[in-house]
Amino acid sequence: MIRIDVAKKLHGSEGSMTLAVNASVNRGDFIVIMGESGAGKSTLLRILAGLEEAEGSIAVDGEFWQDQGTKLAIQKRSVGFVFQDYALFEHMSVKENLLFVNHDNVFADELLGMMEIEGLAERNVQRLSGGQKQRVALARALMRRPGVLLMDEPFSALDPRMRHKLAEKIKELHQRFGMTTLMVSHDVGEAKKLANRVWFIESGRAKEYDTHYLEELY
Amino acid sequence: MIDMTPFWLSFKLAALTTLILFFIALPLAWWLSQTRAKGKPFIEALTALPIVLPPSVLGFYILVALSPDSPVGAFVESLFGVKLVFTFAGLVVASCFYSLPFMVQPLQNGFESLNRHMIEASYLAGKSTAETLWRVALPNIKPALSTALIITFAHTVGEFGVVLMVGGSIPNETKVASVAIYEMVEVMEYGKAHVYAAIMLGLSFAVLLGVYMFNHKQKNSMGVV
Numbered sequence: 001m002i003r004i005d006v007a008k009k010l011h012g013s014e015g016s017m018t019l020a021v022n023a024s025v026n027r028g029d030f031i032v033i034m035g036e037s038g039a040g041k042s043t044l045l046r047i048l049a050g051l052e053e054a055e056g057s058i059a060v061d062g063e064f065w066q067d068q069g070t071k072l073a074i075q076k077r078s079v080g081f082v083f084q085d086y087a088l089f090e091h092m093s094v095k096e097n098l099l100f101v102n103h104d105n106v107f108a109d110e111l112l113g114m115m116e117i118e119g120l121a122e123r124n125v126q127r128l129s130g131g132q133k134q135r136v137a138l139a140r141a142l143m144r145r146p147g148v149l150l151m152d153e154p155f156s157a158l159d160p161r162m163r164h165k166l167a168e169k170i171k172e173l174h175q176r177f178g179m180t181t182l183m184v185s186h187d188v189g190e191a192k193k194l195a196n197r198v199w200f201i202e203s204g205r206a207k208e209y210d211t212h213y214l215e216e217l218y
Numbered sequence: 219m220i221d222m223t224p225f226w227l228s229f230k231l232a233a234l235t236t237l238i239l240f241f242i243a244l245p246l247a248w249w250l251s252q253t254r255a256k257g258k259p260f261i262e263a264l265t266a267l268p269i270v271l272p273p274s275v276l277g278f279y280i281l282v283a284l285s286p287d288s289p290v291g292a293f294v295e296s297l298f299g300v301k302l303v304f305t306f307a308g309l310v311v312a313s314c315f316y317s318l319p320f321m322v323q324p325l326q327n328g329f330e331s332l333n334r335h336m337i338e339a340s341y342l343a344g345k346s347t348a349e350t351l352w353r354v355a356l357p358n359i360k361p362a363l364s365t366a367l368i369i370t371f372a373h374t375v376g377e378f379g380v381v382l383m384v385g386g387s388i389p390n391e392t393k394v395a396s397v398a399i400y401e402m403v404e405v406m407e408y409g410k411a412h413v414y415a416a417i418m419l420g421l422s423f424a425v426l427l428g429v430y431m432f433n434h435k436q437k438n439s440m441g442v443v
Contacts, residue, residue: 051338074341081342087335091357100353101343144344 001026002148002180006047006056006066010204012038019043019204027061030174030181032191035201041184042084044201045150048182049081050074060148080141080179082151086133088125094136095121101143111139115169131162135169142173149174151183155190167193220413223390224398225421227306231381231394232374235313236321239370242314243321248351250322251329266319273316273379280312281384304386309394312384313374321370328362329355360436368429375422 002025010019019040025031033041046052050065051074057067065072089097094117098108112118115135120128125136134154141149151170155163171194174181185191191198192211199206246265250258268276284291284302291302302308332355340350356363378396385392387401395418402411 049342051341074338075344075346079342081339083335083339085333085335087333087339089336089339089354089358100340100345140339140343 001061002048003057003059004048006044006054006058008040008043008047008052008054010038010040010043014038017204019201021201021206023199023206023208025180025182027180028178029197030171030195031183031197031199032195033182033184033199033201033206034186034188034191035199039201040204041201042152044206045081045152045182045184048148049079049150050077051081078144078147080144080146080149082134082137082141082149082154084153084156086130086137088133088136088140090124090126093122093124094128097125097136097140098143101140104143107145108139108143111142114173115139130157131159131166134158134162134166138166138170138173142177145177147180149179149181151181153184153186155185155187163187163190170194220410220417224393224395224414225417227390227393228375228395228418229421231306231309231313231377232371234310235317235374236367236371238310239314239317239321240367243318243325243366244351244356247322247325248329248347248355250326265322268316269319273377274383276316277312277380277383280315280380284308284311284384303384304388304392306385306391309381309385309392312380313377316377316380317370317373320373321366324362324366324369325359328359328366331362332358361433364429364433364436368426372422372426375425 004025005022007018007020010017021044033044035041043052047054048058048065050071053071054066058065059067060078063072064070065077089100092100095108095112098111099105102108109118109121112121115138117132117135117139120132120136125133128136134157138154141151154170155166158166167190170181170183173179174194183194195211198209198211200209201207246261250262250265281303282288284294286292286295286301286303294300294302300307302311336354336358337350340354341347345353376396377394378400381392381394382397382400385394385397387393387397393401395414399411399414399418402408402414
């Protein structure tokens with residue numbers, strides 16, 4: 001279980017506001033985080049990963065990731081992170097990107113197979129399409145077998161067909177690896193398909209809606 | 219017969235300076251590219267000083283600092299038994315100050331142009347800062363890296379004022395090519411000066427051409443689509 005109680009001042013285009021999130025996440029939850037641009041959705045993910053400073057505390061299965069000024073190093077958090085812009089290591093091949101994280105050849109091959117990109121293993125990542133890059137990014141994020149998977153609008157640069165395909169893939173991986181997943185998205189359809197809980201971030205606060213309410217709403 | 223020692227000294231000095239500066243400038247440039255510390259502009263200004271200062275001013279301060287009467291000079295001499303004034307070792311130290319910005323600035327620009335998320339992805343993969351710098355950041359700024367190395371090397375070969383101030387003109391020790399040419403012109407040996415200057419021109423061009431050709435090949439073979 002993840003206990004989040006964090007606050008951070010954000011300076012956006014419409015002045016400054018405070019992002020204050022107090023919430024619990026159960027093991028195995030798939031939470032889609034929605035809200036307007038600049039609401040602090042990505043910032044929340046980055047705070048969880050340790051990429052961004054914030055006040056307050058985060059506890060994961062009883063272990064404090066941050067609390068009262070102490071902070072667990074990014075490297076020590078059991079987190080997989082998928083960036084909107086893929087952020088692949090551009091000087092490496094597809095497989096090297098995975099092996100850089102964890103030198104487990106067998107697991108890398110398994111993940112490439114699951115993502116249906118085993119044929120691209122030796123290709124330089126600069127020569128991939130957007131959809132292929134995002135699948136590499138996803139596979140790379142799983143290489144450390146993280147307990148928590150954080151995804152920041154992973155589909156935003158993809159065409160609808162690829163979005164659909166990748167969403168299916170993510171659902172499958174989430175279940176197979178028994179992860180806790182938090183994903184930022186703008187797409188209600190995706191939220192309905194993937195999430196068991198949905199958070200809306202509004203005026204710096206996270207409000208939870210259950211997915212049935214979402215069905216009624218849209 | 220032409221004495222080639224001054225050229226050998228020039229290139230030895232440039233190679234050593236480039237090598238040493240690479241390891242000094244690398245962490246400094248990385249820190250400057252990543253930090254949000256308030257002191258950053260101060261360090262940046264300090265690093266860039268050798269570009270603006272007349273070589274004689276820089277040379278004068280280094281000369282004073284390295285002399286056996288100064289604490290630094292005395293310390294180095296007592297510890298390593300090495301004199302730093304009017305010696306080759308002193309020239310290397312002086313050159314490292316003189317060429318510092320030419321190594322730091324291209325590296326810093328290179329690091330700053332990197333996708334931040336790629337660096338963060340390396341941390342998220344459990345890698346330390348040093349490993350991230352070496353295995354992710356450096357391989358992705360190859361053009362900036364070779365620029366830094368070439369410019370530092372070339373700039374050190376072309377050094378004159380600082381070398382003259384700190385090293386004087388001791389044959390086989392500190393009399394580098396630029397100083398040798400200056401002396402020939404002073405005693406009006408234009409014929410020799412011509413030969414030396416032409417060799418300097420040819421060698422410098424050949425080195426630069428070699429490196430740029432290597433770079434060009436590198437970029438093409440990377441095959442960015």
